[in-house]
Amino acid sequence: MLEEEYDKDRRVLPARLRKKPAPELPFSYEIRPIVKADLPYVREIYNYYVTNSVVTFDEKKWTLAQWREKLEYLRKLDMPFLVAQSPSGQILGYALVQPMSSKSAYRYSVENSIYLGQAAAGKGLGRALLEALIDACEDSGIRQMVAIVSDRGADASVALHEKLGFVEVGRMGRVGRKFGRWLGTIYLQKSLKSKKRSRRRK
Numbered sequence: 650m651l652e653e654e655y656d657k658d659r660r661v662l663p664a665r666l667r668k669k670p671a672p673e674l675p676f677s678y679e680i681r682p683i684v685k686a687d688l689p690y691v692r693e694i695y696n697y698y699v700t701n702s703v704v705t706f707d708e709k710k711w712t713l714a715q716w717r718e719k720l721e722y723l724r725k726l727d728m729p730f731l732v733a734q735s736p737s738g739q740i741l742g743y744a745l746v747q748p749m750s751s752k753s754a755y756r757y758s759v760e761n762s763i764y765l766g767q768a769a770a771g772k773g774l775g776r777a778l779l780e781a782l783i784d785a786c787e788d789s790g791i792r793q794m795v796a797i798v799s800d801r802g803a804d805a806s807v808a809l810h811e812k813l814g815f816v817e818v819g820r821m822g823r824v825g826r827k828f829g830r831w832l833g834t835i836y837l838q839k840s841l842k843s844k845k846r847s848r849r850r851k
């Protein structure tokens with residue numbers, strides 16, 4: 650049989666008998682404070698960007714022990730550290746703040762850090778996580794939040810911060826070197842709302 654004749658004869662099932670594709674589930678998540686059991690997922694998310702991008706200036710993967718130590722340290726300082734979890738229990742991303750400096754007069758000011766698993770990016774989760782982080786920081790009496798963003802490959806981060814009211818306050822050129830390239834940093838700052846009862850030590 651010729652190919653054209655074969656095509657004409659091919660049977661096609663009527664629509665009502667064809668198998669329907671599974672409906673796409675809506676992208677949903679819960680944002681909550683981190684627990685220790687989330688740290689392996691956080692490590693995996695962060696290490697992807699350490700190895701494959703210049704959005705972080707870290708060049709060596711972080712170990713679980715380093716993440717445990719960081720969590721303890723941030724808890725002692727009452728610094729928010731949040732994760733987003735899917736209905737099936739997968740950690741989709743995280744956001745945290747850490748002191749801007751170890752010098753005590755900086756105690757109302759923090760630097761933030763936000764990373765999503767690749768599959769979770771570009772769907773509004775970054776905005777939701779950063780909004781939740783800002784809220785938690787305001788509850789905790791923190792007054793200034795700064796984002797230090799790489800000047801290459803971090804367009805989504807700059808866009809996200811600017812959408813949430815962060816303002817660019819400066820840049821530094823050629824302060825980092827990764828994958829054989831010089832990299833600069835963009836500084837974005839946001840003043841946070843003062844809530845009535847600050848829990849932060851004077």
Ligand SMILES: CC(C)(COP(=O)(O)OP(=O)(O)OC[C@H]1O[C@@H](n2cnc3c(N)ncnc32)[C@H](O)[C@@H]1OP(=O)(O)O)[C@@H](O)C(=O)NCCC(=O)NCCS
Nearest residue numbers: 704763764765770771772773774775776804805806808809
């Ligand atoms: C940066 C990151 C957290 C942003 O989260 P996201 O979920 O991808 O961003 P969202 O979908 O919430 O987008 C937030 C806003 O920024 C805009 N935006 C996102 N990516 C953009 C891009 N590449 N260019 C322009 N605008 C962009 C969106 O349109 C959205 O605006 P809207 O809320 O008014 O609609 C996420 O992409 C990520 O984890 N990237 C890799 C790690 C990283 O760079 N971390 C930051 C290190 S400083």
